[in-house]
Amino acid sequence: MSRIRIMFIDVDGTITEGRDTYLLDLELVSVLRKLTSRGVYVSIVSSNALPVVIGLSRYLGFNGPVTGESGSIIYYDKWGIVELAGSPTRHVYVDVLERFKDYVEDTWQNRFRIYEYALKVRKGFDGWIVYKRIAEYVESTYKDVRVGYSGYAIHLMPKGVDKGVAVKYILDRMSISPDEAAGVGDSVMDAEIMKHVGYKVAVGNADEGLKKVCNIVLDKPSSKGVLDFARKIIEGAV
Numbered sequence: 001m002s003r004i005r006i007m008f009i010d011v012d013g014t015i016t017e018g019r020d021t022y023l024l025d026l027e028l029v030s031v032l033r034k035l036t037s038r039g040v041y042v043s044i045v046s047s048n049a050l051p052v053v054i055g056l057s058r059y060l061g062f063n064g065p066v067t068g069e070s071g072s073i074i075y076y077d078k079w080g081i082v083e084l085a086g087s088p089t090r091h092v093y094v095d096v097l098e099r100f101k102d103y104v105e106d107t108w109q110n111r112f113r114i115y116e117y118a119l120k121v122r123k124g125f126d127g128w129i130v131y132k133r134i135a136e137y138v139e140s141t142y143k144d145v146r147v148g149y150s151g152y153a154i155h156l157m158p159k160g161v162d163k164g165v166a167v168k169y170i171l172d173r174m175s176i177s178p179d180e181a182a183g184v185g186d187s188v189m190d191a192e193i194m195k196h197v198g199y200k201v202a203v204g205n206a207d208e209g210l211k212k213v214c215n216i217v218l219d220k221p222s223s224k225g226v227l228d229f230a231r232k233i234i235e236g237a238v
C-alpha cells in the first residue's frame with residue numbers, strides 16, 4: 001500500500017470530466033470511494049461555497065475534512081466549521097460587480113458565501129484578460145484582498161488565506177506529515193496546496209502555472225488523469 005494517508009482534491013476541472021464542464025466523472029468517484037475504504041482520507045479543497053462542497057463530500061462518500069471558499073473555511077464532522085479567514089470581501093464584490101458589470105456577472109453561490117466571493121466571466125470575453133483587469137483594480141484599491149482565477153470563476157479572496165493555508169491547518173491538526181499527503185489540481189489557484197504536500201499532482205490539462213510547481217504531471221486531462229493516479233495509490237505503485 002502507498003505511504004499516502006490523505007489526498008487533497010480540487011473539484012472543478014479535476015474530478016470533473018474536463019475543465020469546461022461541471023459533470024463529475026462517476027468512474028473516478030467510485031475509485032476515490034474505494035480509496036477511502038482503504039483508509040486514505042479524500043479531502044475536497046475547492047473555491048466553491050461551503051454548502052456545495054460539504055454536500056458533494058457527503059453524497060460522494062468521501063471522508064476527509066472539506067475546504068471551501070478557496071481555503072477561507074473548513075468543515076469536518078469531528079471539528080465543526082473552522083473559519084481561517086479574517087474579514088469578508090463582500091464590499092469588494094459589490095464594487096467590482098458594479099464597476100465591471102459588462103464583463104462579469106453574479107453567481108447564485110454568493111448568497112451562501114461568508115468570506116470569499118466569486119464572479120463569472122460573461123460569455124464572449126476572455127477570462128484571463130478580464131481577470132487581469134479586475135486584479136489590477138482590486139489589488140491597487142483594496143490592500144487586504146487578493147484576486148484569483150480558477151478557469152471557472154474570478155475569486156475575491158481575503159489576504160492571508162488560500163488553499164495552502166487550509167491544507168497546512170488540516171495536516172497539522174490530523175498529525176499527517178507532508179510526505180504522506182498528495183494534492184491534486186487543475187488551476188494556478190491550486191499551486192498553494194503544493195507547498196505543503198509531498199505528492200504535488202497536476203492533471204494533464206492544468207494551467208502551466210500549476211504544472212511548474214508540481215512533481216507529478218499526469219498524462220491525461222482532468223478526471224481521467226486522476227483516475228490513473230488513484231488506481232496507482234490503491235496498487236501501492238506510488
Ligand SMILES: O=C(O)COP(=O)(O)O
Pocket residue numbers: 010011012013045046047048118150151152153154187
Ligand atoms: O469554484 C471555482 O471557481 C472552481 O472550483 P475549484 O476550486 O473546485 O476548481
Ligand SMILES: [Mg+2]
Pocket residue numbers: 010011012013014150185186187
Ligand atoms: Mg479547479
